[in-house]
Amino acid sequence: MNRRELLKAALAIPFLPGVMTGGLGTAWAAGSATLFRSRVRPSEPGWPSATTWDELNHAVGGRLLKLQSPFTASKAACDEALKHIRNPFYIGDQPALTQTSGWADAWASRPSAYAVAAESTADVVAAVRFARKHRLRLVVKGGGHSYQGTSNAPDSLLIWSRHMNAVTLHDDFVAQGCTGAAPQPAVSVQAGAMWIDAYDAVTTHGGRYVQGGGCCTVGVAGLIQSGGFGSFSKAFGTAASGLIEAEIVTADGVARIANACTNPELFWGIKGGGGGSLGVVTRLTLRTHTLPEWFGAVFGEIKAASDTAYRALIAKAISFYQSDLFNPHWGEQMRFRGDNVLHLSMVFQGLSQQQAQAIWQPFLDWVKASSDYSFVKPAQVVAMPAQHFWDAEFFRQHLPGAMIPDDRDGAPRNHVLWAGDQGEVAWFIHSFKSAWLPASLLHEDQQAQLVDAIFACTRQWDVEFHFNKGLAGAPSEAITAARDTATNPQVLDAFALAIIAGNGPPAYPDMPGSSPDLANAHKEAASVGKAMDALLKVAPNAGAYVSESDYFQRDWQHAFWGTNYSRLAAVKRQYDPEGLFFVHHGVGSDGWSADGFTRVS
Incomplete structure (x- = not known):
């Protein structure tokens, strides 16, 4: 302040x-x-x-x-x-x-x-x-x-x-009270800013990188407090691990500085302990990084002609990921669909288009060599100067349609979102489950079990592997920084976060012409549950990511925070002993009724 x-x-x-x-x-x-x-x-x-x-x-x-x-x-x-x-x-x-x-x-x-x-x-x-x-x-x-x-x-x-959406760049930031700490490049972001605001300032105009979220319209403060993953987290770690300092109003109505030197336990709790439980964050300062020369992506869809061929395709994809993509260059998703289609939506950093193409060519050649497979959507490898990755004007000129603008009169020109995120806007969730998958499943002697589990899962519902939401394969410094956060330590040894979900169109209360199809929702939820059960046979103790998880998550304290929960509960008791702050399945919420209005313990 x-x-x-x-x-x-x-x-x-x-x-x-x-x-x-x-x-x-x-x-x-x-x-x-x-x-x-x-x-x-x-x-x-x-x-x-x-x-x-x-x-x-x-x-x-x-x-x-x-x-x-x-x-x-x-x-x-x-x-x-x-x-x-x-x-x-x-x-x-x-x-x-x-x-x-x-x-x-x-x-x-x-x-x-x-x-x-x-x-x-x-x-x-x-x-x-x-x-x-x-x-x-x-x-x-x-x-x-x-x-x-x-x-x-x-x-x-x-x-x-x-x-409260100001974004301020710093060349030499030192956290308050941290005398003797080395100054470092950073960005301060107020609580109401979205990631597109941060990326526009830091990358498009500042030529540096800040680790944030993949969806441009997600709030900065909420993502940091939940741990936070972006497309390039396999290289730069979680968003929370980049936090240098925060200002937070605690339950006594006092605005506090929290960093490694001042209120250090509160600072640790903000880094992944979940939004809305420890106070109201009003400002965050995050370290920024040297920007790689290139960011890029790989897209495509491959259809298998039979179940047997699909199982072989899954096995090839997992083996290829382990041998060539399981490193800091690669992130985002492979989706294994129930219609025997492998959907590719991967991103990369620090590689040119030619380098990325060379990495993928053997896999693509294997697909093309068999009549069992066809490309529903051709495989494409694209790259661009990293400074333009969130540059709305660049996309308007060179890749129209990849980003969708705010279509209202007078809207800021930089306010855009990825077209692939459009489906989540106003959606009504039928079911949503996630699980961190340990890197041991990539070992050669365990890959067959993983492949069987994925195939069994797809007989019930599609499953997405978000490789950037597991830190196994990341640089040691990224893992060390993430270890000093409240996020479930399972993320350190996870190669991916598996997400299985179903949803319907917007269904706001009182919205004309729209009401949730609960019968279909229940049917989809049952299938999603069976799909996750099939996958969890090879990862029975998998934790879940708090921001992308089941509303009805059992043992949520352990699933979201693992061994960190008891420490988080102590922070909660210190800074909010009366329980003013309540969110569903947030730290200390088990002391309240489901609606947060009545104390039960």
């Missing part, structure tokens, strides 16, 4: 002492003697009066919003929403909507009662203290991409950080 912002915070909320401090504060200590047992809903005694809400509105500079779904607000608002419902930038600009429209039998995207459209740390401080004082259900939303529904809750107060 700079001096101007600190003064602004103090002036905006003079009735709140200790806006920025390293201690717990006397106000917090006095109020935490007795744990509150339940949170208040609008229909219950204790819900703030209109006058009380006006006081909060005054404290946040008139930025308190009373929320209503655009589908019920007015005909004009409804028409506008229907027009742009597949535009993630539009959805992100609506505090009453989320990027996922819901999950069958789990949750629906319903708006909070009120939202603070935060523009400063002072606004966040005011909202946190108000929620704590009045025992309100508190929700935090930046990008709003949560599959688990953690960025919305009816009858709650929402802290909406969309307008």
Whole structure:
């Protein structure tokens, strides 16, 4: 926080002492003697009066919003929403909507009662203290991409950080309090920024690289707190492991600096401990890296003529991955489909197009040599100067259609998303499961078992192998940095994250002409479950990635964080002893009812 912002915070909320401090504060200590047992809903005694809400509105500079779904607000608002419902930038600009429209039998995207459209740390401080004082259900939303529904809750107060989106580059950053630390290139990003904002500043205009997420419209803060993987994580590690420093408002309403030297346990917990559990992150500073000369991709689809041929194709793909792609150059996906098709959507860094083509040629020649296989989509190897990988203007000129722009009048020219991510915009999830697969499965004596499991899996549902979401094969420095995060240590020895999922079209509550097909959802969920069961026969103890996982995940504490959970729980008790911050399957959430309103232990 700079001096101007600190003064602004103090002036905006003079009735709140200790806006920025390293201690717990006397106000917090006095109020935490007795744990509150339940949170208040609008229909219950204790819900703030209109006058009380006006006081909060005054404290946040008139930025308190009373929320209503655009589908019920007015005909004009409804028409506008229907027009742009597949535009993630539009959805992100609506505090009453989320990027996922819901999950069958789990949750629906319903708006909070009120939202603070935060523009400063002072606004966040005011909202946190108000929620704590009045025992309100508190929700935090930046990008709003949560599959688990953690960025919305009816009858709650929402802290909406969309307008806190500044991105600042540093040539020589040193974390506060870390005297003697070597300065390093870095980027500071406010909580409401999306990864396209960070990439545009760091790579397109700055000529460097920051490890972030693959989807351009994901919020920076949420991804970091969940651990975070991008297309090139096999080279640069998790997004969380690149965190140098954060500013976070904890449950006592104090804005704290967290880094390796100040509040180190809180800092560690932010790095992969899950968003919305330990506080409200308002700013993050991430290290940046030297940009490789080339980024590129390999696309294609191969169809097998029979089950026997498909099993052989799976075996060849796994063997080829282990021998030629299991290294820091390669990331992203192979999808093994139930219709006996292998879908390729791989990326690479640090290789020219010619080098990448030479690596793939033996595999492609093997496919072409047999009449058992045909290319549904021709194999393509493309490369470009890495500085243009998120350059919207470059794609408009050279690869139109690969990126989809925000189509609203006056939208920033750099606001684009990958066309391949369009399917997730406003989707309604039927089922979603993930599992980290240990690198031992790539050993020659275990590959046959893995191939059998993949084939059995595809008889039930498609499965995607996200190779960049496992760090086995990464450089030692990337693994060491990731080890010092809260993410499940299984990721260090995983060669891929397997994802099996099913979904339907947008199904927001009150959205005209749309309602979830629950019968189909249940059918798909059953198939997804059987598919994952088949795969887990060769990885029975596999953990899951918190941001891409089953809403109904059993033993979620161990699945998401493994041996790190007990340490995370201690951080939670230290910085949020009353349990102000609650998210589904977040640290400490087992002490509350499923909706987060009633304490159960």
